[in-house]
Amino acid sequence: MSTSLLIFLGVLLVAASVSVWALVANHRRAVLIARATEPSVNTGPRRLVLHGARSSWGERWHHTAVALLPAWMIGESTPLRLVRAGFDAPSAPLLYLLIRIAVAVASIGLGVAFIPRESELLYVGGVLAAVAFGLMLPPYLLLRFERARQLQILRAVPDCLDLLLVCVEAGVSLDAAILRVGHEMEQMHPALARELLVINRKGNAGVRRDDALRGLYDRTGVEQLRTLASTMIQSERWGSSIGRVLRVYSESLRRKRRQSAERRAATAATKMIFPMVLCILPALFVVIGGPMVIGLGPIFDVFGGR
DSSP states (O other), X not given: OOHHHHHHHHHHHHHHHHHHHHHHHHHHHHHHHHHHHSOOSSSSOOOOOOOOSOOOHHHHHHHHHHHHSOHHHHOSSHHXXXXXXXXXXXXXXXXXXXXXXXXXXXXHHHHHHHSOOSSHHHHHHHHHHHHHHHHHHHHHHHHHHHHHHHHHHHHHHHHHHHHHHHHHHTTOOHHHHXXXXXXXXXXXXXXXXHHHHHHHHHHHTTOOHHHHHHHHHHHHOOHHHHHHHHHHHHHHHHTOOHHHHHHHHHHHHHHHHHHHHHHHHXXXXXXXXXXXXXXXXXXXXXXXXXXXXXXXXXXXHHHHHO
């Protein structure tokens, strides 16, 4: 077995181990959030235990890496992007950095092991392409995860507003309504439900409701949630009805979604011009004009013989 293949298998094993560890850590954090925000069964006072002084070994390794590694390796916006993509564990930036290094080394190993060496220029170009692919793949996947989660949250906002409106009009306080809606939407819209439970958890930890609602946009990046949070904060500050605010904003959000769908439908015909010209029309011309060209073949043979 060649050395390059051994190096590639080792790097692949490390990348798989890091990925499994990241998934397990994310699941444990989700379970912790669910336990911290679940309603109490007994009638006694609810007690929330906060372990502020203790930290996991992953978090300690993260702080150590941040102190030792250059700032450009981790990036200033990487932790925020990871949170918006759903990876909000303290060790997520360090794991992301390890995954980027592992993918880059694995791509280099694959390029060195499998690219043919008949041409030196082809070999160097293939290795450089493998390096570029390994460096660009993790940021691209992170961007895809971030946008997919934002789209999931955006689609869940109208249902969330309807449930909040029902709870508020039934006489439930806003904090209790957020907690109830978060539990009710766990199966249908888990991403937004998790953010609502985080808001409730911050409130239990002593964070002001205004700051918790403003943090909803920072954690998701959805512009509609920032507008909703600002509207709810102003409504509570000036003493207006939150139910009316939720109803009006829900109707305006659905109207915007309908207008956006109509706008995309209106531009669909323009977007179909290039696929039709490049893919459909040539095949159509071949199917229609092919038999005619074949039928004219003997006539041209006759003229050619003369």
